[in-house]
Amino acid sequence: RKEVEQDPGPFNVPEGATVAFNCTYSNSASQSFFWYRQDCRKEPKLLMSVYSSGNEDGRFTAQLNRASQYISLLIRDSKLSDSATYLCVAMDSSYKLIFGSGTRLLVRP
């Protein structure tokens, strides 16, 4: 089992739609979780940290479910500019951050 797993997608949604991604992690002791956004041939950029209580930043909401060992990212009112690959990050058993392979989102007009 991979340490961090994501559905590769692509998720193809119309503008204005709400879309959600899940990401599962294997290390139940992980204390650090993040979502990154990566555009084609660019570096990943931090989208948001994921806290136990969940957090929201504008149209983006991240949540952590420790019991089921997954984190989620919800994007409301999708924009064309949201098209990108979204990378989930969790901590492995050696206390290093491990990236998922990413979920690709395509927002169409």
Place this chain on the structure above:
Amino acid sequence: SQTIHQWPATLVQPVGSPLSLECTVEGTSNPNLYWYRQAAGRGLQLLFYSVGIGQISSEVPQNLSASRPQDRQFILSSKKLLLSDSGFYLCAWSAGINEKLFFGSGTQLSVL
């Protein structure tokens, strides 16, 4: 504010040639530094990380090596490149272990 610089942006090298990619961080001291590689359409693979000058941890056995000659400088090297070394190389820094990472703009390496 902190910034991270990585160069070159693209590189085409023949098989068997050497490699040197450089990364520097500004605006912070004693950062944790990382080298990742991303193959086309794949996730990020951690290659090396460093918590201080001269301290390098290797995650994957390969023909690459890393060095940290100064606090905010991280270098990725190879004596002889292989075709399989092609990929997108990313340098990153963090303020500590398990803290959020900030990436350089990456180097697209093509080994032919």
